[in-house]
Amino acid sequence: MIKGRNLSILLIASLVITLFSCDxxxxxxxxxxxxxxxxxxxxxxxxxxxxxxxxxxxxxxxNIRNSSRYKMQNLFLFVQTEAPGGSTLRDTxxxxxxxERGKWTGSGWGDIYxxxxxxxxxxxFPVSGVYTFKYIQAMRTDKLDFISDIGLRxxxxxxx
Numbered sequence: 001m002i003k004g005r006n007l008s009i010l011l012i013a014s015l016v017i018t019l020f021s022c023d024x025x026x027x028x029x030x031x032x033x034x035x036x037x038x039x040x041x042x043x044x045x046x047x048x049x050x051x052x053x054x055x056x057x058x059x060x061x062x063n064i065r066n067s068s069r070y071k072m073q074n075l076f077l078f079v080q081t082e083a084p085g086g087s088t089l090r091d092t093x094x095x096x097x098x099x100e101r102g103k104w105t106g107s108g109w110g111d112i113y114x115x116x117x118x119x120x121x122x123x124x125f126p127v128s129g130v131y132t133f134k135y136i137q138a139m140r141t142d143k144l145d146f147i148s149d150i151g152l153r154x155x156x157x158x159x160x
Contacts, residue, residue, distance in 0.1 A: 031151030063151030076138035084129025
């Protein structure tokens with residue numbers, strides 16, 4: 001049974017979480033856990049996003065969570081975007097996870113660091129429907145160790 005003081009703390013914590021979780025610009029965000037912190041070059045991560053807004057500009061971000069045991073400074077990705085009509089765009093995208101001195105660029109807690117990289121800025125989706133984003137690790141290794149999560153975030157650009 002929750003007593004008075006504990007109930008107050010619980011209510012305040014719930015209110016803070018609710019207030020900070022509201023993000024009116026977020027259209028989509030999903031992060032996928034990499035099993036056993038080892039991303040195979042044959043493993044394709046898929047994100048399917050139903051886009052209905054073809055008028056407002058959007059920013060697209062790539063989320064990466066890595067361990068401090070990750071052995072490289074950067075991470076190359078192949079990013080393939082498939083539009084509802086079947087057209088496909090394929091990019092190679094580089095993410096710097098550490099600076100030239102080896103300091104991790106993301107926000108961290110313990111041994112884990114979170115990064116959010118701007119992939120596309122101010123884009124307008126040409127047609128409404130389901131867009132598929134595919135990520136493939138493009139490093140020169142069969143297994144990429146100590147990457148724990150990869151994600152996609154799409155948000156509306158605030159217009160003033």
